[in-house]
Amino acid sequence: MILHGYFRSSAAWRVRIALHLKGLTVEHRYQHLRKGEQLSPGYLALNPQGLLPSLVLDDGTVLTQSLAICEYLDEVRLEPPLLPGDPVSRARVRAFAQAIACDIHPVQNLRVLKALQARGQTAEDTQTWAAEVIARGFDALEALATDRTGPFAFGDRPSLADVFLVPQMANARRFGVDLRWPRLNAIEAACLDLSAFAETHPDRQPDAE
Ligand SMILES: N[C@@H](CCC(=O)N[C@@H](CS)C(=O)NCC(=O)O)C(=O)O
Numbered sequence: 001m002i003l004h005g006y007f008r009s010s011a012a013w014r015v016r017i018a019l020h021l022k023g024l025t026v027e028h029r030y031q032h033l034r035k036g037e038q039l040s041p042g043y044l045a046l047n048p049q050g051l052l053p054s055l056v057l058d059d060g061t062v063l064t065q066s067l068a069i070c071e072y073l074d075e076v077r078l079e080p081p082l083l084p085g086d087p088v089s090r091a092r093v094r095a096f097a098q099a100i101a102c103d104i105h106p107v108q109n110l111r112v113l114k115a116l117q118a119r120g121q122t123a124e125d126t127q128t129w130a131a132e133v134i135a136r137g138f139d140a141l142e143a144l145a146t147d148r149t150g151p152f153a154f155g156d157r158p159s160l161a162d163v164f165l166v167p168q169m170a171n172a173r174r175f176g177v178d179l180r181w182p183r184l185n186a187i188e189a190a191c192l193d194l195s196a197f198a199e200t201h202p203d204r205q206p207d208a209e
Contacts, residue, residue: 001026002056004046006033007205008174010105010167011066012053016200017163018070022077026055030207033110051109067101070160082160093154096144096161100168104137108171131175138172141165142181151190158191166191170202 003019003026005012019026031037031052039050047054047064055063055072063069074082083090106112108130116126150156153165169188172179179185191197202208 001058002029003027004029004031004043004052004054004056005205006031006038006052007202007208009033009052010171011051011101013167013170013200013202014066014163015053015055015069015073017158017166017196018073018082018160020196020200021080021082021158021163022073024073024077028206032207067097067160067164070163074160080157082158082163084154084159089154092144093159093161096141096153097164099137099141099144100164104134104168105171107133108175127175131172131177134168134172134175134177138177138179138181138184142183145183145187148183148187151186153187158194158196162187162191162197166197 001024003012003015005016005028007030031040031043033052037043038047038052043054044050046056046062049064051064053064053066053069055069057063063072070082083093113123113126113130116129117123121129145153145161148154152158153161165184166188169179169184192201198204
């Protein structure tokens with residue numbers, strides 16, 4: 001398989017973590033977001049959204065959207081599971097991951113910040129707004145993570161909730177958010193003790209700048 005990513009893409013980092021947890025190795029190809037390589041004709045032919053990540057399967061099938069990719073990996077490689085067994089817990093883990101993927105992360109996207117700046121917002125305004133969205137989202141995540149029975153967001157092993165949270169916390173730092181959420185901080189620390197999270201960290205990627 002081939003993973004198209006970029007060291008700083010938090011959506012690509014989610015997939016790197018899931019692959020590592022599943023013990024799967026892939027070839028990595030890099031699209032430099034600041035140089036606009038995600039919008040090159042070659043990449044758009046793979047992913048018409050022009051977003052990272054994309055995962056190309058061995059038969060050439062292209063999968064897009066990090067949540068869909070992570071769930072695909074969870075379905076084809078059952079161990080260790082990234083979703084709990086019972087339906088209510090599964091829904092809660094998915095809700096946590098989707099709060100990040102659908103509600104918190106999208107507004108820090110390069111194209112969104114650029115579009116706002118093209119409409120007259122200063123870089124400082126857009127950064128401040130992005131940081132506010134993250135902080136409001138993290139208030140909710142801290143409240144959603146109340147029934148922890150282990151070191152991770154939901155239980156004693158990492159789930160999709162953790163896979164999505166850790167990259168978002170790195171984004172929060174980049175946007176200058178003061179990380180004042182004790183449960184989220186404890187979850188992140190537990191995750192970063194695992195090689196699946198530590199070795200896939202943006203700073204440790206070959207394309208890191
Ligand atoms: N919902 C998508 C979001 C993907 C996404 O926003 N990727 C960012 C990098 S983290 C990107 O490619 N941005 C390029 C751009 O804004 O042009 C997913 O989860 O895969």
